[in-house]
Amino acid sequence: MIPPDRQRLSPLLTPAAWESLRGLIQDPDAPRWTHQLGDRVEAEDLPFVADFRAAMAERAPWRPDQPPPWILRWARTQQNRCEHLREAARGDFVDWATIPTMSRAELIRRPERYIVEDEPFERLMVYETTGTTGPPLPAPSHPRTQAQAHALLEHTLRQHGVTFTPRQGEVAVITLAAQRATWTFPTAFSVWDQALLAKVNLHPEDWAGGLDQARRFLERAQPQVLTANPVALTELLRLNPDIHPKAITSTATALSPALRNAVRDRYACPVIDWYSCTETSAIAYSSPVATEDGALICLPSDLFVEVIDETGRPLPAGELGELCVSGGRNPYLPFLRYRTGDHARWAPAPEGAADPFPRLWDLQGRAGVDLRDALGRPVGPVDLQNLLRRVAAFVQHELVQRADGSVQLTIERMPAGHVNEVALRAGLNQLFGDLPITVAVIEPRDDGQKRVPWRREG
Numbered sequence: 124m125i126p127p128d129r130q131r132l133s134p135l136l137t138p139a140a141w142e143s144l145r146g147l148i149q150d151p152d153a154p155r156w157t158h159q160l161g162d163r164v165e166a167e168d169l170p171f172v173a174d175f176r177a178a179m180a181e182r183a184p185w186r187p188d189q190p191p192p193w194i195l196r197w198a199r200t201q202q203n204r205c206e207h208l209r210e211a212a213r214g215d216f217v218d219w220a221t222i223p224t225m226s227r228a229e230l231i232r233r234p235e236r237y238i239v240e241d242e243p244f245e246r247l248m249v250y251e252t253t254g255t256t257g258p259p260l261p262a263p264s265h266p267r268t269q270a271q272a273h274a275l276l277e278h279t280l281r282q283h284g285v286t287f288t289p290r291q292g293e294v295a296v297i298t299l300a301a302q303r304a305t306w307t308f309p310t311a312f313s314v315w316d317q318a319l320l321a322k323v324n325l326h327p328e329d330w331a332g333g334l335d336q337a338r339r340f341l342e343r344a345q346p347q348v349l350t351a352n353p354v355a356l357t358e359l360l361r362l363n364p365d366i367h368p369k370a371i372t373s374t375a376t377a378l379s380p381a382l383r384n385a386v387r388d389r390y391a392c393p394v395i396d397w398y399s400c401t402e403t404s405a406i407a408y409s410s411p412v413a414t415e416d417g418a419l420i421c422l423p424s425d426l427f428v429e430v431i432d433e434t435g436r437p438l439p440a441g442e443l444g445e446l447c448v449s450g451g452r453n454p455y456l457p458f459l460r461y462r463t464g465d466h467a468r469w470a471p472a473p474e475g476a477a478d479p480f481p482r483l484w485d486l487q488g489r490a491g492v493d494l495r496d497a498l499g500r501p502v503g504p505v506d507l508q509n510l511l512r513r514v515a516a517f518v519q520h521e522l523v524q525r526a527d528g529s530v531q532l533t534i535e536r537m538p539a540g541h542v543n544e545v546a547l548r549a550g551l552n553q554l555f556g557d558l559p560i561t562v563a564v565i566e567p568r569d570d571g572q573k574r575v576p577w578r579r580e581g
Contacts, residue, residue, distance in 0.1 A: 132161025133311060140317035143292040147309045147319055152340040154329045158306045163246065163266040164313040172270045172314050175425075179278055182423040184479040187430050187469045188437040190219045194427040194449055198222075201457050204239040211459055224435045224447060224460040228518050230402070232537075238263060242454050262402040263455040270314050271452055272404045275422050276372070279408040280348070282420075282478050283393040285370045287347060289318035294344040298322040299351040301358040302505040321346075325358040338364045350397075353378050354503060356386050366390070372397045376504075377486070378409075380416075398486065400463055402456065403448055407483055415473070419483040426450035426458075428481065430469045435460065440470050443485065492577040494524050497556030504577050510550040516540030519576070526581025529559040536564055 125141045136144070148156065185191040195216055202212030211222045230237055248264045280287045289295035291311075295318035300307075307329060309321040321344070323329070323337065330336040341364040349368045351359065352375040368390055373383070374397040387394045396409035398419050406428060407419035421428050429437050430444040438444040446463045467483040494502040511520060516537040523531045530551065536542050542564050551560045 128159060129161065132159060132163060133313065134161075134163065134165050135313040135317075136161070136311055137291075137317060140291055140311050143317070144309060144311050144319060147294070147321065147344070150340060150343065152332070152336045152343065153309075154307055154323050154337065154340065155331070156307055156309065158308040160306075160308045160310050162269065162310065162312050162314075163248065164270055165266070168267050168270060169314060171267055172274055175271050176274045176277070178425070179274065179423045184423075184472065185427065185481070186471065187428055187481055188439055190427060195219070197425075197451055198449070198459060201451065201459070204241055204457065206236040208457065208459060220431075220436045222435075222460050224431070224462050225458070226462040227402070227464060231518055238456055239454070244455075247455060263453070265454050268404060268453045271424075272399075273312065273314060275405045275424055276348075278422065279372070279395060279397070279405075280370055282408070283370060283395060283411045285393060287369065289315035289347070291317040292319075294319045294321065294346045296320045296348045296350060297341065297344060297346040299325055299349060299355040299359060300505075301325040301352075301355040302503050303328075304509060305505070325355060325362060334362055338362050341366050348372065350374065352376060353382055354501075356382060356394075360385060360389060363389070368392055370395060372408075374399050376492075398465075398483070402453075403450075403458060403461065403463070404452055406446075406448060406463075410482070412476075415482065417484065418470075419467075419486060420472075420478050421480040421483065423478075423480055424450070425452050428469075428483075429460070430467060430483075431460075431462075438469075441468055443468050443487075446483070492579050494522075494577065494579060495528070496554065497528065497558045502554050506554060507577070510547070510554065514543040514546040514550065517542065521575060522577050524579045527559075529561075530555055531561050531563070533563045533565060536566065 125136055125138060129141065130136060147153070198216050201208050203209060207225060214221055216222060225237060246265055248266065249261050277287060295312070295315055300322065302324065303326060305324050307322050307324050309319065311317045311319055323340070325334065325337055327333050345366055347369050349371045351371065351373055353373055356373060370393045371386060371390060372395045378396045383394045393411065396419065397405060398407040399405040403426065405422055406426060407421045410418040410420050427449045429447040430442070431437055431447045432444050443466055446465045446467055448461050448463060449459050451457045466487040468485050470482045470484060472479045472482060492504065496502050507522065511517065515534055517540065518535045518537055520532065520534045525531070532551065534542060544562060544564065548560065548562060
């Protein structure tokens with residue numbers, strides 16, 4: 124019998140799928156599971172996701188400097204759904220470039236302006252962004268939005284020549300983390316024939332038998348796809364399990380060519396850089412074509428991607444600007460010219476390209492950073508972010524480690540928000556050890572720009 128709490132989290136979970144999931148939960152080498160999660164997908168969601176897949180296959184390419192007709196039609200259907208959309212609709216979207224932009228900082232300060240007023244909230248899901256590329260944001264979402272993200276992964280794998288065949292009873296995907304504390308969980312996914320998914324943490328404290336146990340668990344699971352960030356991929360190489368994934372995706376921060384090549388050579392499969400924000404879902408993926416090395420290809424989804432200047436004007440091909448997205452993938456939070464805080468140049472697809480959507484080059488804003496403590500050991504941005512969440516109510520922050528090892532942290536406090544500076548300094552001392560640390564707490568800078576949260580000089 125399926126436990127009621129599991130059935131509630133995964134309404135379409137079958138008894139056979141539950142037996143497979145229970146086997147993964149109780150695997151003798153399983154990690155310390157910290158959470159129960161389900162996909163919350165219901166029967167009426169399955170044709171919705173199937174329609175989304177079909178629409179992806181039929182969507183026509185567009186240019187970032189020319190809003191396609193479908194995004195204009197969509198915007199006009201949204202104009203009365205929240206305060207921001209009502210204000211933006213005063214010009215009837217005649218001149219797209221004059222539509223006010225929105226930003227992460229604004230979502231944090233005044234979420235009521237952007238979250239829709241007419242959507243039933245019974246199926247609301249909230250994901251808090253990691254904050255590795257900006258301030259953490261409690262992002263409302265919907266089970267269908269998450270299911271659509273899996274369809275976008277399917278497209279990406281196909282473009283890289285990967286045959287992905289999720290089946291009930293098999294492990295389709297394992298997400299790897301490598302940090303002091305994070306959620307770990309197993310689940311099954313309904314739109315993938317109840318195939319299994321899990322998130323595990325390659326940190327010794329999550330495994331009673333240490334990382335040797337983690338190696339055995341991965342080898343027994345043999346996932347078809349691994350998803351990770353560059354820190355976790357480094358730990359994967361160190362652990363060196365005998366697994367045979369069909370593909371590996373990396374997200375959160377920039378994937379260096381050297382690390383990508385090392386992982387690709389070790390596991391003989393595509394290593395795909397996946398550009399995504401928690402609040403928007405996936406935006407682009409790295410090109411499978413060697414001659415386009417370094418390019419990210421916009422996904423054929425329901426997001427329109429622009430590259431804009433400081434005033435919000437779309438930029439022509441080749442000019443560096445801020446990435447801005449619009450679209451309705453998230454029914455609770457429709458994005459109309461949302462500034463991601465990341466920057467790139469765009470270019471049209473080469474003539475005859477298999478995937479004819481725009482390319483993004485020189486993506487900036489997600490670069491990994493090598494922070495070190497007094498003994499030269501790495502300090503993870505996620506551990507720093509966890510500290511900040513515990514002790515500070517803030518909008519944005521910048522942490523700089525200088526060439527001499529000293530650390531400078533600047534925090535923009537939330538309006539009327541509290542920052543426990545004593546606890547903050549104590550936590551920083553615990554993470555960085557005997558290094559000079561200074562902390563500055565300031566009022567928010569209301570210019571709509573996302574700060575580079577982590578940086579090392581020298």
